[in-house]
Amino acid sequence: MNLEQLFLENKEQSIAGRYLTLDKIKPLLDRLNANNELTVVGRSVMNEPIYKYQIGSGKIKIFLWSQMHGNESTTTKGLFDFFNVLKSGSDLATQLLTDFTFCALPMLNPDGARLYTRENANKVDLNRDSQDLTQPESKVLRAVFEDFKPDYCYNLHDQRTIFGVDNSGKPATMSFLAPSYNEERDVNDSRLKAITLIAGINNVLQCYIPGQVGRFDDSFNINCIGDTFQYLGVPTLLFEAGHFPGDYEREETRKYVFMSLVSSFKILSENDIVSSGIDNYLNIPQNKQSFYDFIYKNIKINYDSNEKKTNFAAQYKEELIDGKIQFNAYIIEIGELENRFGHHVYDLGGVALNDAEGESLELNKKADFCLKNNTKFVNGLIKK
CATH class of the missing domain: 3.40.630.10 (Zn peptidases)
Structure with a gap:
């Protein structure tokens, strides 16, 4: 058949x-x-x-x-x-x-x-x-x-x-x-x-x-x-x-x-x-x-006045807005993310967040951010 x-x-x-x-x-x-x-x-x-x-x-x-x-x-x-x-x-x-x-x-x-x-x-x-x-x-x-x-x-x-x-x-x-x-x-x-x-x-x-x-x-x-x-x-x-x-x-x-x-x-x-x-x-x-919707590897952050590289993950929340389901991505974990996979995976190559944008990594924050090399992410995804 x-x-x-x-x-x-x-x-x-x-x-x-x-x-x-x-x-x-x-x-x-x-x-x-x-x-x-x-x-x-x-x-x-x-x-x-x-x-x-x-x-x-x-x-x-x-x-x-x-x-x-x-x-x-x-x-x-x-x-x-x-x-x-x-x-x-x-x-x-x-x-x-x-x-x-x-x-x-x-x-x-x-x-x-x-x-x-x-x-x-x-x-x-x-x-x-x-x-x-x-x-x-x-x-x-x-x-x-x-x-x-x-x-x-x-x-x-x-x-x-x-x-x-x-x-x-x-x-x-x-x-x-x-x-x-x-x-x-x-x-x-x-x-x-x-x-x-x-x-x-x-x-x-x-x-x-x-x-x-x-x-x-x-x-x-x-x-x-x-x-x-x-x-x-x-x-x-x-x-x-x-x-x-x-x-x-x-x-x-x-x-x-x-x-x-x-x-x-x-x-x-x-x-x-x-x-x-x-x-x-x-x-x-x-x-x-074992999965996140998004995994971001090798981002540079300041931690206790020292720079270090870390990873973070974002997950979609399915939100009913005006009769339609919106997939909105929020940061849910920062760290090694051991034994975790991503449906979307980005290696950020050690680039830091764009300080001029006032960016910081915060849990439960919308996954909208910009890197110092001007790469921009909107709702979890890289903006073309």
Whole structure:
């Protein structure tokens, strides 16, 4: 199967970028709702509808949800790209709809999506509310889970640009986890199904993004929804869509979300389970906080009346301004920056800041500065 071509044929062109709200996906849901597959299953804190989209008649029941964290939209885009496959009328669509029943909540946290926050409108992280169920969105997710009785759960998220693949210097463009179901992190039959499926997905992705797939930490936390569903005996897969070089809008990464979804369902449909799946899974390198958006090397500064060379790093903050996401770079660390990589790296060659500009290195200051050789940086990037 040519997954690149399949993606291009089915990419939902009407949605793009990082800021994805209910207003933007509602027309798509209405368009997909040809046979009453769409229902409102609850309301958010701010009374926004939470939609369930269910399609297919197969015996393998797949439960998927995205934007549990409102500012994590990449997997939602990939989900709609996949919905287009199911509506395409192709042989693949027929096969998938015959083998599977898909139940999706494509935007669990519409309030957080509108506010561009991780939490819901009550400032609660829904992924820490799986036991207390204090929030209406958490209750909706649990009610649909109990009613649908899935065979597999897909917990779809984004992760920040700080994550890389172990110490390789490559970004973690996609990361996965088969969550633990107990403190000991044992592997039972349910967790093994998730493990072997992730191993199969990784085999496919290595053909497209070699070395850019990570494995998330499996420490057990029953308050997390993936751990809860795994504890309840349902194989659960955590997807974490991360950074691809130069792709801050996550338009390239959405392709790998799409590929991961399609390849996982092909594996299940064809019962093409990876042999030695647990070994292959454990060989996926660990996700690690190893990146900054910007690293600046060898800048000369005055320290205790002496000149010395140092390094510093800046990180983007994603700020919602006038309905658009602005990527604003701020200085966050000054020092050796050992074992850290940068998505943008500048060697300043020992040049000092331009004193005439009144410049100084300060944490949490916007990354706008000028060097004595008149090289100017604006919002982290060198000004041409």
